[in-house]
Amino acid sequence: MNNNTETAKKYYGQTILYILTLLPVFFWLIQKPISQRFSNLNIITLSLGQVSGLVGMALFSLAMILSARLKIFERVFNGVNSVYVDHHFIGGIAFSLLLIHPLLLAYTYLLISFKEAALFLLPSVFWPQNYGIIALCIMIIALVITFYMTIKYQVWKFSHKFLGLAFVFAFVHMMLIGSDIALNQPLKIYLFVLGMLGVTSFFYRALFNRFFVRRLKYVVNDIVSLPDNTIEIEATPKDKALNFIPGQFVFMNFVSKNVSNEYHPFSISSASGNPIRIAIKELGDYTNKIKNIQKGDLINIEGPYGNFNFKNYSKKQTWIAGGIGITPFMSMLRYIKENNSDYDIDLYYSVKDESGLIFKDEIEKIALDKKVNVVLWRSNINGFISAQSIKDKTKDLLDRDILICGPLVMMTALKKQFVQLGVKRNKIHSEEFQLY
């Protein structure tokens, strides 16, 4: 039951996005007869230019709103990751439409002369249009950085904030330009509200997050070195402890002179919030520096996020972890260890080789005590883990809920294979936090 609602919910969020995007087109279309909008090529390009601007701005607003990372989005979109995937997609489409917007409008001038078209595209004494040009320039620079440059996350995050500035200019341009928007009251109000929500989201998340977003303070208590360049940080709450469900993740930053202070998502590996444990593997610029954290450093924690909750599903479950994807399952296992549970669990822990088994001893110990059947899968010996090999070992696979967390490639491949083996889609649950 729960599973079904969850799949349905995902579409619910995207349907809302479709409606919110197409609503301005609807207002615009009923403004005057369609035949008038598409009577000749000249008028058609003008109309398409207007539509690209309207839809582009609606999508730009929605991308801004989604970036606010509100908890309600998680429920509507099936997870924060899904929200970010949509944010990225919507932003890209908005950018494309807004690029084509001035070109379509310039077509009319092109018929007069190249000079007129050039004058139209360049800044002039007409400020409402200049705001649009400024917005477009900022947007192009910021998005070229986002899409085409490999830079440090920190630099990326800083440059990405400029899109908020571009949005403010684009918003002013839209409200002052005095085209069909000025004459169409419903359209004007709709775009104003959507745009204001976008601007508010930008201020809430990108500029003043330290004042608005609720965060919990933790102090680093212990740093445990684990195999495979992994560390587990243990921290105790300064005031209030985080309340979460095993399998969830948080956004956190370190207040330390050794590590930069931006927020990153991490899975919780402990069963409770006091103390909290976070396992981090060295995978990039930022995570490589985390080993320099010292005892007593402060952590700000925002969350919890995520719908990866084993208690939502039937008592018979198969868990599949790939590499560092074991962390949410560690949280669940530790929870099961501390609480009496009647869950029947098969855990497949797939790693490259023996050295990748970061929680091996602890997992085997829990497996002895509780009804957890553990299969350690070493790819260098057994080959890549496949749905068939899991089915060979777990005979009642079709009756079970399957929870997967690991590299995106592995999750995508396994999900496809499970469906081919006849597992129902709503029995497969995965935790994705890997953007592209």
Next chain:
Amino acid sequence: MIKNIVTIFLSIFIIAVIGILGASVLTNQKSTVDSNTQQQSPVVTETNVNPTNFTDNDSDENESDDNDDDAYTSVKNTTNTTSNNQTTNTTTTNTSGITSAQFAKHNTASDCWIKINGNAYNMTNYLKAHPGGASAITPYCGKGDATAAFDTKGGQGSHSPKAESLLTNYFLGKIIN
């Protein structure tokens, strides 16, 4: 996937903008040479009136001659200047006047015709240059009658003779009902 879409649109944008600006610079140099030889600078930037169609309809027209005479002469003047300057003709209106329906279509800031003294003027290219701001003109794009607004400068006096002569450059034709 989205990256490819963005790349395509960004390429189109960059090529189009560079193309337009480049062509503008090139044709501008060329037209300065042309105007030097012709010793006449272009006055009319755009006209929707097609001279040939105009004369065709002239013979067919046999109603209210008295009223239309003035309009005809002025329209003919405009078309003459137009052909002298070899300004390219883009859209064509094939009647001796502009119907209210046609007029009403040009009701945006990017395609703006206004009505003054029963005549239509294409203000699209002038909007940005209007000292009183485009927003003083845009409410009249394709609708209403801007006569009073023009005569009184929106209730603040009156336009200069220079402004009035400037207006004639944007004349399109008489609006017929």
